[in-house]
Amino acid sequence: MATRKITITVPEELVESIKERVDARGVSGYIAAAAAHQDAMDRLRELAERLEEEHGAVTDDEQQAALDRIAAIDGWHDEKRSDSDEAA
Incomplete structure (x- = not known):
């Protein structure tokens, strides 16, 4: 999978908490995994909304x-x- 470097702003306390769990090079992977998880949850929510519109609650x-x-x-x-x- 291709990657792209971006700049994000994250609360300092969160960065320190993440660094306690992973090495310095693992921070990007940790944040990428969190973003991928959120993206999957957003897509699942969108699917659920479409199904509810089509088939009812x-x-x-x-x-x-x-x-x-x-x-x-x-x-x-x-x-x-x-x-x-x-x-x-």
Whole structure:
């Protein structure tokens, strides 16, 4: 992926906090990862808004059904992980 150098203004306390976690060359990567995450969240929010406009809002029942399905999948993965750990 091509990169481009830009200038940004960041609160000094934030920069110091980041530097405590990464070396000097890692600051750019840390900030780039944070910007990429925010960009992904913005795109996801835009998609959700378009889907809501097209199909209507998700009902409480639909949301609960999705959460229940996610919990079931998590449980299945936990069980498989536990089975794998016991076999090892």
